[in-house]
Amino acid sequence: MSGGAASAPKPLPSSGPKSLREMPHPLATSSSEEMGPALTPSPDLLLPRSIADKDLSLPNGTPVDTSSPASSSSLLNRLQLDDDLDVETRDLFVTVDDPKKHVCTMETYITYRVTTKTTRAEFDLPEYSVRRRYQDFDWLRNKLEESQPTHLIPPLPEKFVVKGVVDRFSEEFVETRRKALDKFLKRITDHPVLSFNEHFNVFLTAKDLNAYKKQGMALLSKMGESVKYVTGGYKLRSRPLEFAAIGDYLDTFSLKLGTIDRIAQRIIKEQLEYLVELREYGPVYSTWGGLEVELSEPLEGVSACIGNCCTALEELSEDMTEDFLPVLREYILYAESMKNVLKKRDQVQAEYEAKLEAVALKREDRPKVPTDVEKCQDRVECFNADLKADMERWQNNKRQDFRQLLMGMADKNIQYYEKVCVTVEAQAGIRVVYFPLKW
Amino acid sequence: MWCGRRGDKVSSLCLVWLVLHESLFSSSEKMEDCLAKKMEITVSEAEKRTGRNAMNIQETYTAYLIETRAVESQIEGQCAPVESLWRRYSEFELLRNYLSVTYPHIVVPPLPEKRADFVWHKLSADNMDPDFVERRRIGLENFLLRVASHPVLCQDKIFYAFLMQEGGWKEMVNETGFQLKADSRLKALNATFRVKNPDKRFTELKHYSDELQSVISHLLRVRARVADRLYGVYKVHGNYGRVFSEWSAIEKEMGDGLQSAGHHMDVYAASIDDILEEEEHYADQLKEYLFYAEALRAVCRKHELMQYDLEMAAQDLTSKKQQCEELATGTVRTFSLKGMTSKLFGQETPEQREAKIKVLEEQIREGEEQLKSKNLEGRDFVKSAWADIERFKEQKNHDLKEALISYAVMQISMCKKGIQVWTNAKECFSKM
Numbered sequence: 098m099s100g101g102a103a104s105a106p107k108p109l110p111s112s113g114p115k116s117l118r119e120m121p122h123p124l125a126t127s128s129s130e131e132m133g134p135a136l137t138p139s140p141d142l143l144l145p146r147s148i149a150d151k152d153l154s155l156p157n158g159t160p161v162d163t164s165s166p167a168s169s170s171s172l173l174n175r176l177q178l179d180d181d182l183d184v185e186t187r188d189l190f191v192t193v194d195d196p197k198k199h200v201c202t203m204e205t206y207i208t209y210r211v212t213t214k215t216t217r218a219e220f221d222l223p224e225y226s227v228r229r230r231y232q233d234f235d236w237l238r239n240k241l242e243e244s245q246p247t248h249l250i251p252p253l254p255e256k257f258v259v260k261g262v263v264d265r266f267s268e269e270f271v272e273t274r275r276k277a278l279d280k281f282l283k284r285i286t287d288h289p290v291l292s293f294n295e296h297f298n299v300f301l302t303a304k305d306l307n308a309y310k311k312q313g314m315a316l317l318s319k320m321g322e323s324v325k326y327v328t329g330g331y332k333l334r335s336r337p338l339e340f341a342a343i344g345d346y347l348d349t350f351s352l353k354l355g356t357i358d359r360i361a362q363r364i365i366k367e368q369l370e371y372l373v374e375l376r377e378y379g380p381v382y383s384t385w386g387g388l389e390v391e392l393s394e395p396l397e398g399v400s401a402c403i404g405n406c407c408t409a410l411e412e413l414s415e416d417m418t419e420d421f422l423p424v425l426r427e428y429i430l431y432a433e434s435m436k437n438v439l440k441k442r443d444q445v446q447a448e449y450e451a452k453l454e455a456v457a458l459k460r461e462d463r464p465k466v467p468t469d470v471e472k473c474q475d476r477v478e479c480f481n482a483d484l485k486a487d488m489e490r491w492q493n494n495k496r497q498d499f500r501q502l503l504m505g506m507a508d509k510n511i512q513y514y515e516k517v518c519v520t521v522e523a524q525a526g527i528r529v530v531y532f533p534l535k536w
Numbered sequence: 537m538w539c540g541r542r543g544d545k546v547s548s549l550c551l552v553w554l555v556l557h558e559s560l561f562s563s564s565e566k567m568e569d570c571l572a573k574k575m576e577i578t579v580s581e582a583e584k585r586t587g588r589n590a591m592n593i594q595e596t597y598t599a600y601l602i603e604t605r606a607v608e609s610q611i612e613g614q615c616a617p618v619e620s621l622w623r624r625y626s627e628f629e630l631l632r633n634y635l636s637v638t639y640p641h642i643v644v645p646p647l648p649e650k651r652a653d654f655v656w657h658k659l660s661a662d663n664m665d666p667d668f669v670e671r672r673r674i675g676l677e678n679f680l681l682r683v684a685s686h687p688v689l690c691q692d693k694i695f696y697a698f699l700m701q702e703g704g705w706k707e708m709v710n711e712t713g714f715q716l717k718a719d720s721r722l723k724a725l726n727a728t729f730r731v732k733n734p735d736k737r738f739t740e741l742k743h744y745s746d747e748l749q750s751v752i753s754h755l756l757r758v759r760a761r762v763a764d765r766l767y768g769v770y771k772v773h774g775n776y777g778r779v780f781s782e783w784s785a786i787e788k789e790m791g792d793g794l795q796s797a798g799h800h801m802d803v804y805a806a807s808i809d810d811i812l813e814e815e816e817h818y819a820d821q822l823k824e825y826l827f828y829a830e831a832l833r834a835v836c837r838k839h840e841l842m843q844y845d846l847e848m849a850a851q852d853l854t855s856k857k858q859q860c861e862e863l864a865t866g867t868v869r870t871f872s873l874k875g876m877t878s879k880l881f882g883q884e885t886p887e888q889r890e891a892k893i894k895v896l897e898e899q900i901r902e903g904e905e906q907l908k909s910k911n912l913e914g915r916d917f918v919k920s921a922w923a924d925i926e927r928f929k930e931q932k933n934h935d936l937k938e939a940l941i942s943y944a945v946m947q948i949s950m951c952k953k954g955i956q957v958w959t960n961a962k963e964c965f966s967k968m
Contacts, residue, residue, distance in 0.1 A: 349783075350783075353779055356775075360775045360776055364772050364773065367769040370765050370768070371768070374758060374761045374762045374764075377758050378759065381758060382755070384751050385751045388748060391933045392933055396940070399940060399943075399944075496790055496968060500790075500793075503797070503968070504962050507959070507961045507965060508962065510954065511959060511962070514951040514954040514955045515951070515955060517947065521948050522944075522948060527945070527948075
C-alpha cells in the first residue's frame, strides 16, 4: 500500500512527494479535484475491507516485513499524526558528489561520494559517507525493481557510452552523470515507500557493498526463487480506463520528448556550425584593421567583439548539451520503465481474472472465494493503488522538473544574448534604448 | 553618407535611439557648391520592361525612375515641380564610363553590382528578383547622390543631362568622343610593368586598394556563410513551436504554458528574416567600398600611364639629343643601324648631315616642349588626384565608421529581440 511519508516537505525542484494536505487518503474513494478523469478508480476494483485483514505479501511472494514503518498500521498512524506537521520535517537527506577516478590493474573507474544525513530510526547513525560507483547504483535500481515491482522506480543515466565518441572520464561527462545519480537518489529519498527499502538503506550505509550483494544473491538462489518477477503470460480482458489512459499518455509523452531531443540536438549542431563560420569571420576584421589607420581601432573592436560572441555561444551549446539533453533522456527512460510497470500490472490483473474465471467454471457453490484467488485480488488492488499514487507523484514532479528545465533553457538563451549585447555595446561605445512610441 | 530609403520599416512599437556617439554628429562631406545641395535626387521606382535591343532581339530589362526637384524654391514655401525620367542600368554604366575617362584624376563613385554576388542561400542571384532590384535601386540612387555631391563631378554637363534630359542623351555622350580618350587596357598594363619612377604614394595606394579589395571580398564571403548558418539556427527553433503544441494536447496543467511558449518559438524563428534583410544593407555598404577600391586603382593606373609616357618621352628626347650630338661631332658612341649602313655604304655628305641635324634639332625642340607640358600635366594630375584621394579617404573613414556602428546597432537590436522572445517564453514556462 502506498501512503504518506513520515514528513511532507514542500514540493522540491527535483522531486518530492506531494504535501499530505494535497495527497488523497489511500482509503478514500473517488477522486479529489487533483485527479483528472484518467485517474478515476475503475469500477472493477474492489476496495479492501480493511488493511489489517490483508495478507500483504508482495506479488513475487516475498513476505513484507510488517515491523517496518512501511507496514499498514504504522503507516496509517503516520498519516493521521503527520497531518499537522510542518512541511520542513524531512528526516532523510542524500547527496552525491566528489567524483574520483580510480586506476586499478584490471580497470579504471569513477566513484562518487554518497552522503546521508538522517534522523530515521531505521539508520543506526545520523550520518554516513560511502563511496559508490555506477555499478552499485545499477544494482540498487535492479533490487528496487525486484522488491518494489508495484512502484515506479526512477531512471538511471544511460549505462553504456560509446567508447571513442564520449570520453567517460571527461569533466563534463562525469559531472553530468553525477547530477543524474544525485537526482536518482533524491527521487528515491522523497518516495514514501522506496526510501524505506532495505536495499536502499544498505546502499547508503554499508562499508562493503559487494559483500552484501553476494549475500543477497546466495539467499535468493537458496530460496529457489528466480530474481526476476515472472509473469504467467495471461491475457488481459479489459484494461481499466485509467491505466489505458496512462499507457497512451506515456506513449505520446515519450514520442514528444524524443522529438524535442532531436530538435535540441539539431539546434546545437547548427549553433556549432555557426560558430565555425564566426571563428573565421572575426579575424578578417582584424586583418582589415591592419590595413587601415583611422579605422584600425573600430575594426579591431569588431574582431574582438565577434571573439566574445564565439565564447558566449560555446557556453550556450555546452550548457544545452550538459544540462538540457540529459534530463530529457532521463525522462524518456523513466517513461519506458513506467510502461513496463504498467505491463506487469496488466499481468497481475490478468492472472486474477483467469483464476477467477477458472473458479466460476467449476460451478461449485462455495460461500467463500478460494484463498489464492483472494490473494490475486489483493495483489491487483495493491498494485493499482501503488501505481495510482506513484503516477500522481510522478506527474507533479514531472511538471516541476520540466518547468525548471525549460525555464533553464530560456535563461541560458537570455544570458547568451545579454552577453553579446554587453560586448557589442562596449565595443561600439553606444547604448540602445527602446521605448514605445505613442501616436 | 548612405541614403537608404527602402520603404523605411519603422516598427510601430519601437524606435531605436542612438546615444553617445560623436561620429554620427560629425559630417565630413564638404558639399558647399554641389548639385546635391541645390537639387533633390531620388531613384524612386523600378519597372520591368521589354524591348528590342541593339541587335533587334527581344529582351527584358529593368528601368529606373529618376526624380529631381530643385531645392531652392522649396525654401520660399513653394513646391518645385518634380521632373522625372527613366534610365536603365546600361545607361548608368555609360555615364560612369564617361566620367572615368573624362576625369581620370577623380575617384569616381562605383555603381552597384551588375549581378548579385556574395549571396547566401536564401537570397536569389537572379537579376530580376524583386529584392535584388530593390537593393539595386537604392545603390543607383546612392551613386547619383555621390556624383551630385562631388565638387568636380557635379558640374559636369553630361551628368546634368543624364538627370534632366531623357531623349538624345546617349548621342550627346557619344558626341563627346570620350571613347577615343580612353586608354587601352593593354597600354595601361604595359605601363604598370615598365614604369620606372612612379610617385611612391601611388604605388602604396595601389597596394592598399589591392589589399582592400581582397579583404572586403573575403569578409563578404564569410559574412554570407555566417548569415546562412544563423538562419538555420533560428529556423530550427520553429520546430519547438509545433512539438510544444502537440505535447500540450496531452497535458493538463502544463498545457497552456507549453502552447503559448510554442507560439513564442514560432515568433523567434520568423524574426530572422527581417534581421538578415537589414544586414544586407550593411553588406551593400561594404560592397560599395569594395568597388571603390577598383576606382582607386584606376587613378593609380592613370598616374602610372602618364608617368610611363613621360619617361618614354624623356628617353626619346635623350636619344635624339645623343643622335644629334653624334652627327655633329662625327663620333659614334652608340650603335645604330643607320650608322652601320652609312659606314658600310659610304659616308653621308656634309649637306645630308646638316639636314639631318636640323630635323633632329626641330624634333628636339618639339620634344622639349612636349616634355615640359607632359611634366606639367603629370604634376597637375598628381596634385589634383591626390587632393581627391584625400577627400575620398575622409569620406571612406566616415562612411565605414558609420557602417560599423549601424552594424553594431543591428546586432544589439537582434539581441534585444532575442531577449524579449526568450523572456516571454520563460514566463510561459513558469506558468506550467
